[in-house]
Amino acid sequence: MSITEQRPVISKLEQQELRRLLAENKRIDGRNPLQYRNISVQLGYVEKAEGSALVELGNTKVLAAVKVGIAVPFADTPNEGILIVNAELVPLASPVFEPGPPSEESISLSRYVDRSIRESKSIDLSSLCIVPGRSVYSLYVDLYILDYDGNLIDASVIASVNALGITKMPKYVVEGQAIKKTDEYFKLDLKDHPVSLTYAFLDDKYVVDPCLSEEYASDFTVSMTVKADDRFCAIQKNGGGMISPRRVIELLERSLELGKELRTVAYRQLAGGNG
Amino acid sequence: MLRSNEQQQRQRPIVVPGEYVGDSKFHIPGLNVYRLSDRMLATTVGLVRIDGKRVDVVALKSFYQPKVGDLVVGIVKEPGTAGWTVDINSPFLAFLPLSEYPEKRIRLSRDSIGRILEAGTVLVGLIKDASIFSSPVITLKGKGLGVVSNGFLLSITASKVPRLIGKKGSMLSTIEKGANVKLTVGQNGRLIVHSEDLNVVMKVKEVIGMIEKESHVYGLTERVEALLAGRRP
Incomplete structure (x- = not known):
């Protein structure tokens, strides 16, 4: 059974x-329609995790942490590592988040982040194989939404990529039938730094990086993930409403432009970043 | 921010749940305070306020508890059969019965109730009835009450509304004068800025943020005045 959470009533x-201001190219928080909020990244926020990052995008706060283990690979990909993204919408973050099993929103978010990382080929999963068919590395990316003020997708992608960027992988050695953990670590090789850009549509206008009230008031949102080499690896539209093909192309071009800026800001701290 | 010693002392203490706030031999427990034998303890995170014999803990953040006679800013959630449910930023949904809507001639056979007030309509109402047995009832009949069709809606945590209004409305008039704008403040922590100018709204928003964060620090009014005058406090 599908339970779609209701949006809270948004006042007329x-x-x-919001629409009147946007007609004058203004926004409720004083930004331009194509301006991001301030981004702050704290790397290594969780000590016990192999990699972690706390990202604040305006008042939206997302904590991403990576846990590394070894596991039996999936039968259809015997020589590839496992990547699993999970998003937890903590009830503390917003009155609309309820405790309990993962909501549709949280599944949609984690799937989008997963797609952004997997399809951008940021991680070469075949390099995470230890013994084909028997044991591979498993990477669990856990996202904790700590404060919700709109645009979870972009903040979550930034947090996950930052966390993966500093992930230390424990080295395992094969001794006969057994696999032993050593004290040595090596850095996870992150091949790309994808960024996601979310647009909220209000009537025929759109804004990038919507804040909460813009997100609630919008007809729908469109998210696009762009790689460092200007290729797209994920596009998703959330909510009802229609969008013309011409508009999609406009957004793609816009994303290339804004994505470059965003990448330099969001991944500044990742040493040797290709952004 | 550096403050002198004297100013620091005048800052009211912040307590956490279970913390000792006074002796019940000398004081009586007020808001958010309970008594355990002779000791009075806080039930929430907040600031201690002693008023005569009464000791209150003013919560740093709270939801609105409806009280009869309060002016509230509500948002129509859903039209029903004999009225509307109204979101008043509280754990309880309020009810606006048709009889409390000021328009006299409503024929239900002709007018759909959802067309009179649509979901999302912002209204200024008065709490007419609030008890633990039924949902709070609000009325639109009265001076200054009714539907709001223009302006910006802002919010502040409900426990800081008294501070926002100030003694006999002093803080509110300071803000209104400083930003040259008219404000309607509901006891439920919602306020309407009657202005079309974004700069004014941003300024009011900044002031509200300050009141929310620093209402316990000495000299708030001066700092609000400075902020409104464009000086950095």
Whole structure:
């Protein structure tokens, strides 16, 4: 059974004012329509995790942590490592988040982040194989949404990539039938630094990086993930409404432009970053 | 921010749940305070306020508890059969019965109730009835009450509303004068800025943020005045 969470009632005043301001190319928090909020990244926030990052995008706060282990590979990919992304919408973050099994929103978020990382080929999963068919590295990326003020997708992608960028992988050695953990570590090789850009549509206008009220008042949002080599690896539209092909192409071009800027800001701390 | 010693002392202490706030031989427990034998303890994170014999803990953050006679800013959630449910930023959904809507001639056979007030409509109402047995009832009949069709909606945590209004409305008039704008403040922590100008709204927003964060620090009014005058406090 599908349970789609209801959005809280959004007042008509807010709807009306956001649209009126946007007609003058203004936004409720004083930004330009194509301006991101301030991004702050704290790397290595969780000591016990192999890699972690706390990302603040305005008032939205996301903590990503990577746990590395070894596991039996999936039968269809016997010589590839395992990457699993999980998102936890902590009830503390917003009155609309409830405790309990993962909501549709959280599954949609984690799937999008997963796609951004997997399809950008940021991680060469075949390099994470220890013994084909028997044991491979497993990477669990856990996202904790600590404060919700809109645009979870972009903040989560930035947090995950930053966390993966500093992930230390424990070295395992094969001794006969057994696999032993050594004290040595090596750095996870992150081949790409993808960024996601989310646009919220209000009537025929759109804004990038919507804040909460913009997200609630919007007709729908479109997220796009772009790689460092200007290729797209994920596009998703959330919510109802229609978008013309011409608009999609416009957004793609916009994303290439904004993605470059965003990449330099978001992954500044990752040494040797290709952004 | 560096403050002199004297100013620091005048800052009210912040307590956490279970912390001792006074002796029940000398004081009586007020808001968010309970008594355990002779000791009075806080039930929430907040600031201690002693008013005569009464000791209150003013919560740093709270939801609105409806009280009869409060002015509230509500958002229509859903039209029902005999009225509307209204979101008043509280754990309880309020009810606005048709009889409390000021328009006299409503024929339900002709007018759909959802067309009179649509979901999302912002209204200024008065809490008419609040008890633990039923949902709070609000009314639109009265001076200054009714539907709001223009302005910006902002919010502040409900426990800071008294501070935002100030003694006899002093803080509110300071803000209104400083930003040259009219404000409607609901006891439930929602306020309407009656202005079309984004700069004014941003300024009011900044002031509210300051009141929310620093209402326990000495000299708030001066700092609000400075902020409104464009000086960095």
